[in-house]
Amino acid sequence: MKELNQYLDVAPEVKKALEEGRPVVALESTIISHGMPYPQNVETALEVERLVRESGAVPATIAVIGGRLRAGLSKEEIDHLGKKGHGVAKVSRRDLAVVCARGMDGATTVTTTMIIAHMAGIEVFATGGVGGVHRGAETTMDVSADLEELAQTPVMVICAGAKSILDLGLTLEYLETRGVPVLGYQTQELPAFYTRHSGFAVDYEVDSPEELARVFHTKREMGLSGGVLVGNPIPEEYSMDKAVIDQAIDQALAEADEQGIHGKECTPFLLAKVAELTGGDSLDSNIRLVFNNVVLGAKTAVALRALEG
CATH class of the missing domain: 3.40.1790.10 (Indigoidine synthase domain)
Known part of the structure; x- marks a missing residue:
């Protein structure tokens, strides 16, 4: 660098x-x-x-x-x-x-x-959600650069999982191939951004910021390259109904396809359309999950500094 x-x-x-x-x-x-x-x-x-x-x-x-x-x-x-x-x-x-x-x-x-x-x-980065393998990537080859960065850059990324507009199963497969540990914070499932459950298992469940810090510290001490991805579920009170969000996503994907929207413009379009279709509920959920992630990120950074002295 x-x-x-x-x-x-x-x-x-x-x-x-x-x-x-x-x-x-x-x-x-x-x-x-x-x-x-x-x-x-x-x-x-x-x-x-x-x-x-x-x-x-x-x-x-x-x-x-x-x-x-x-x-x-x-x-x-x-x-x-x-x-x-x-x-x-x-x-x-x-x-x-x-x-x-x-x-x-x-x-x-x-x-x-x-x-x-x-x-x-x-060493610690907190965000909303990460990119991943897009639906239909077997023909479009649309895979977020976020996944490659996680494979090579030693930063712990705390998020509410991959955005549910993506193919979550293929995203996990890609991360496994690139050797990126996917941890669930007090969950065994990869969170699906607006909702707490995706039906796809993470590699390991981790119960505390201190344990997150130990995993990241140990990985670096062992000389293993790349980062760590942490899925932190949106708080229960702000989680959206999966059926509602899935219907909005399907409609947004169809409109993006009709309008020929692709590449880096795709995700902003889809998120805006989903917010419109849900009457703003998805935007409120988005804000709350970000707040939740940065608090965990700060606690993990504090634990990491205590561990490394």
Whole structure:
């Protein structure tokens, strides 16, 4: 990562925490610009940072600003990304060089948040959901870059599972092939983002932030490459009815197909359409599951710092 470090700026608060060995949690910015409408996106992002601090860690919202990779943003920069919305480039690994060379702003996906977090020395990243193998991938070859990043970049990613617009079974198969441990936090099933149950088993159930920290620490100590994926189910009171969400997803997929929407525009379209079809219930669930994940992320980062001394 040395070649990339010349393009990296770490916010003073985050840099000081890392130098002092205090826990830091990485947060993505695609959820700000592409995941929710303004002003809910900015309100959610600032509340997420507050929850991380309240839980004992330092938040590091990650993005590309003016061609610079940034670990830690100001409130003004978060508001800028929120207001600009889809006008901000959605940046995956393939986009980084172009966006930086052109001095552009970019919202980081799970993939690029992992890359920049690792460059900065941040080990725990909390988000909403990860990408995966898309339905119909046997013909389209549409597989999220998130899965490849998990296979090579040593960051623990805490999420509410893979988005239920994806093929969850194939996503788990892909992760197994690439050697990525998939852990369920107090569950034996991979959460399905809006709902707690998918019917697909995780590799191992883990019961505490301390155990999550031990698994990640041990994996690194053994010299095993890649990250760890943690599925943290949405709280019961915010979980949506599986039949309702599945019907909305099927309709959204059909409309995406009719309109020829594919590639990196597919997920934002599907999430927006599902929110529309559920009368906004899915957006509320999305916000609540993010809050739930960042609190677990902060507790895990605290446990990891205690373990590593």
